[in-house]
Amino acid sequence: MKLNKSFRSIWLSSATSELGGAFFTFCNSILIYKYTGSATALGLVWLIYYIPSFFMQLFIGPYIDRWSRKYTMIWCQLVRAILAMVLAITLFSEWFSVSLIYMVQVLVGLIMPIFTPANQSILPTIVEKEHLEKANASLESVRQVMAVMGPISAGVLVEYIEVNWLLIIISIAFLLSTYNLAQINERHIKREVRKPWIEEFKEGLNSYFEHPLIVWLGVFFGFVQFGVGVTIVTTLPYITTVLEQPTVAYGFFMAGFPVGYTIGALLSSKLKRLNGIGVLFSALFIGGCTYLSLAFTPWYSLALVTEAIAGIVIAVFNIYNITLIQKRIPNQLMGKVTSVRLLIMRLMLPLGILFATISVQFIAIRSLYLIIGAIICVTSLTGYTFLKNREEIK
Template sequence: MNLLKQNRNFLMLFLGRLVTNIGDSIYYVATMWLVYDLGKSAFYTGLAGFLVLLPKALQFLTGPFIDKWRIKRTLVITQLLQCILILIIPIAYLYDVLTVQTILIVMPIIAFIEEFAYPTQTKALPLILKKEELIKGNSLFAFAYQGVDIIFNASAGILVAVVGATTLYLVDSVTFAIAALFFGLLKISGEQINKTKEKVSLKRAVGDYFGNLSEGFSIVFKSLLWAFLIGSFIANFGIGIAMAILPAFSASIGGVEMYGILLTALSAGSLIGALLGSIVGKYRVGLLAIICFTLGAGCWMIAAIVASPILTPILFGLAWIPIGAVNVLFSGISQSIIPNHILGRVNSVMYSMSIIAMPIGSLLGGYFATRISSQALFTYTGAGVLFIAIVWFLHPQLRKLPSAGKIGRESFNLTFKEEDIQRSEGVS
């Protein structure tokens, strides 16, 4: 908490993230349930999940822009755009023209805008925190993300039942406006911004963009970072299926309240894990990842098998504790070993290549749910997390990774130009 008291910039960034996550939490629960309620089929929630997750899979396209644009301006504009767009749904409801199709159009647009906002927040951290503060900073960011979800996922489920989903969109619009205000108070120094007044031709601009994009792919696939993607791809395919069928699975053991409770359990587990992230960083990362993902998969599958209103949320929450811990650890490690001015393109490539399986899983999950019980599908998806542990166990370099403090660029076979390293050290 000292970071929040001593670093005003981090406090503004934290508060902005906190408020925008409140809007995201309410929006996601309200939207997915509204789609399920209007469409009366898990197929529509699968399609909605596909459309929301597809922009995440395309995040690699945003990387060069994130590296080029000013952080403060990007954060403020993205929040204001979401503030305006989200009002379309309650307005459509007011004029009695709200349909599933309307929601399915608005959702991916808002999701695409988010793919500029969250990576930009991540890029800002190394500019306002010291290297040794990054894991703690990421833990607090995860707290802002998951802590808000704990409160508002559960309450959103109750509020949907009491006041209706469309009313909550008005609240969302206000939260995004407040987030824009907090981000507007940021003062970030050390950004590598090209201030030249030279007019650049369209051909050159396009060439520069694809050159930066290619550099991001090159760094990932010429280093050990690519090995992360194998397990993540399979796991995210399973998670995509799980998120698509979660409303139907929740309905089978409770209803909209249970949907909120299960999402809350997920967030609570991730939050506890995130808070443990800085503690577990002293252990060998390779061994830790294998153990954590194995435990997470086991709890997940048992949660699905018992299908109990009491035991399922508890076990599902426990499954996300080890997963949340290693995710925070990985974020801090990547921020410390990759030069900041290329962090956006590298992280976006990593994220996109691992997340691309989620929209596919979501779409297929909605289809499979019309033929297979949601409980059986939910059980199978837990095995996807286990696959990550198997990949790490079978890959000798991943298995032997040391503790976070001892991991350097050489641990991942990362090589950068000398000028990249110097520029990175100049803004740390």
């Protein structure tokens, strides 16, 4: 695939944005756990992120198709850069408090439902349809490479520099992402006739539900996100307490999934076509089995391998899912339909966080992984059985 200038720009923007985002997530988790020592507090900070994120996702879809996606993304990145800088300044000046992390999480939770659908919707305006699958695989690869580098680099850096300096680096990364976004040549068609919000929202829902495979894959994607929500709360105490590893090991474990995801994205780019739905639901089933493995493994090294395998199979599922939407949905409806898909994620993921935040107080972390693994395995088998004979998805 020959890359045009705009695709190179969004590729570079994704690289710096994902690196900054991975650093930001790491810093916020470390700060909360350092100042509170509580897995419940760690869950609360992510609930505070995802609850406003859910309501923004519900509201914003129709507007993504009205606005220039390029400038929407630029403004979002600028706000993220400012937030990281403000947090760094409070740490330098000793004005920092845990409540400030909660405030930052609320604001970022309002920003990302705007940024993410704009980011996914802009690709068909700069890449030809026949190149979308390879373009998605390339973008997912660089995002996951940066997601690998983020936790590992952050885990090493916090051993040598203060978190406030790491936040300065994060702010610079978001500014570099903004610069690259400014280089994109977007084919944006300004719409002169604008419908009321509720009509456009219904239009997006109708377009989404016209495609049964996309609908059902969205449902099963939601169950995966529920499991992700649980791990947001449990991963740090799982590594440092259950497996009795140092903080730097948490960074390497967090990198395991993106390493696998990168491999999975590269494999997907080499596949000309995924034949049938068996591959997709096999990927989901294997993903569920990785939770079961984490529930029983006594070895940190096996946990790392397990996390990498989870990344590989979920990459296959996600890339095919996103490409299906981009190929089947008209571009003028892309923002609305993408928002519906993300709405499922932003509903199920905080439910997973809430479930873990409450249950971690009286259910062992290994038992939680056993429950989540069983749910995903059963869901994937049910989905395959239900959909395999439907003519419209062959």
